[in-house]
Amino acid sequence: MLKVDGLSVKARNGMLLLDNASLAVASGHIIGLTGASGSGKTTLLKSIMGMLDRNCSMIKGRIVVDNEEISKLGTKERRELCGKTIGFIPQNPMTAFDPRVKIGTQMRETLSIRLGISKSDADSLNAEKLMALNLKDCKRILRSYPGQLSGGMLQRIAVALMLALQPEYILADEPTSALDEDNREILTRILKKQREKTGILFLSHDVDALSALCETVFVMEHGKITETGTMEKLLSAPREKWTREFAAAHRKVEERNFIWTEYELNA
Numbered sequence: 001m002l003k004v005d006g007l008s009v010k011a012r013n014g015m016l017l018l019d020n021a022s023l024a025v026a027s028g029h030i031i032g033l034t035g036a037s038g039s040g041k042t043t044l045l046k047s048i049m050g051m052l053d054r055n056c057s058m059i060k061g062r063i064v065v066d067n068e069e070i071s072k073l074g075t076k077e078r079r080e081l082c083g084k085t086i087g088f089i090p091q092n093p094m095t096a097f098d099p100r101v102k103i104g105t106q107m108r109e110t111l112s113i114r115l116g117i118s119k120s121d122a123d124s125l126n127a128e129k130l131m132a133l134n135l136k137d138c139k140r141i142l143r144s145y146p147g148q149l150s151g152g153m154l155q156r157i158a159v160a161l162m163l164a165l166q167p168e169y170i171l172a173d174e175p176t177s178a179l180d181e182d183n184r185e186i187l188t189r190i191l192k193k194q195r196e197k198t199g200i201l202f203l204s205h206d207v208d209a210l211s212a213l214c215e216t217v218f219v220m221e222h223g224k225i226t227e228t229g230t231m232e233k234l235l236s237a238p239r240e241k242w243t244r245e246f247a248a249a250h251r252k253v254e255e256r257n258f259i260w261t262e263y264e265l266n267a
């Protein structure tokens with residue numbers, strides 16, 4: 001179980017980025033986290049990863065993974081958890097890779113160091129996972145530098161690496177944001193399958209993905225968890241301001257789609 005317990009994070013300028021936030025992710029479950037832009041979702045993930053910006057610090061609370069309070073560990077021990085115990089799919093895929101090194105080299109080194117496997121085994125595992133994510137041109141991808149690939153491709157490569165590493169917990173920050181419809185569906189299917197052996201914290205504004213994947217969705221506003229429930233319940237009976245607006249916006253999209261479909265049928 002990965003538990004965030006009463007976490008508060010403050011920036012040096014005095015701004016409270018997280019305010020007594022608590023949630024838990026158990027293996028075999030996908031927990032959703034949504035909320036307005038700037039409400040603190042990424043800060044929560046960075047806190048779990050031990051990757052808070054230098055001008056920010058935890059002022060209260062605990063982060064516990066499988067009964068170990070990881071927020072008490074030093075930087076080096078914390079870094080060792082990255083990849084094997086906790087995997088991170090960042091929101092901006094460009095930040096996931098070193099722009100100076102070819103993708104194939106980065107993936108190979110990550111797997112051979114983290115999993116202790118040979119470079120050729122790492123190459124085969126990488127190719128297999130890239131194919132699973134619909135990146136069929138994997139030879140070219142492995143020979144490319146990050147800047148030669150699209151945002152959507154880099155996002156899927158970050159997911160492929162995560163699948164190869166098989167961490168106990170995955171923190172995914174808007175993993176579908178740069179993907180087209182087909183690839184969003186493929187990723188949703190893969191994460192659903194991955195849930196069997198992993199606990200996943202899934203940050204998203206994508207109602208379809210949140211509904212398809214998450215049993216419980218947490219809503220964050222101004223650094224606080226304000227509301228929790230199934231996506232269906234949050235949309236049909238929202239309590240708090242942001243959730244009400246989010247549900248209303250979703251209804252409008254659905255109505256527009258409905259009108260468009262009717263129009264198409266009558267045209």
Ligand SMILES: Nc1ncnc2c1ncn2[C@@H]1O[C@H](COP(=O)(O)OP(=O)(O)OP(=O)(O)O)[C@@H](O)[C@H]1O
Nearest residue numbers: 011017036037038039040041042043044053055056
């Ligand atoms: N290093 C920092 N110093 C000061 N303020 C920061 C820092 N990092 C983030 N913030 C502020 O903290 C708030 C929360 O940011 P965060 O990136 O966690 O939000 P978010 O919910 O992930 O947003 P989005 O959905 O747009 O990614 C924002 O107001 C942001 O400007």
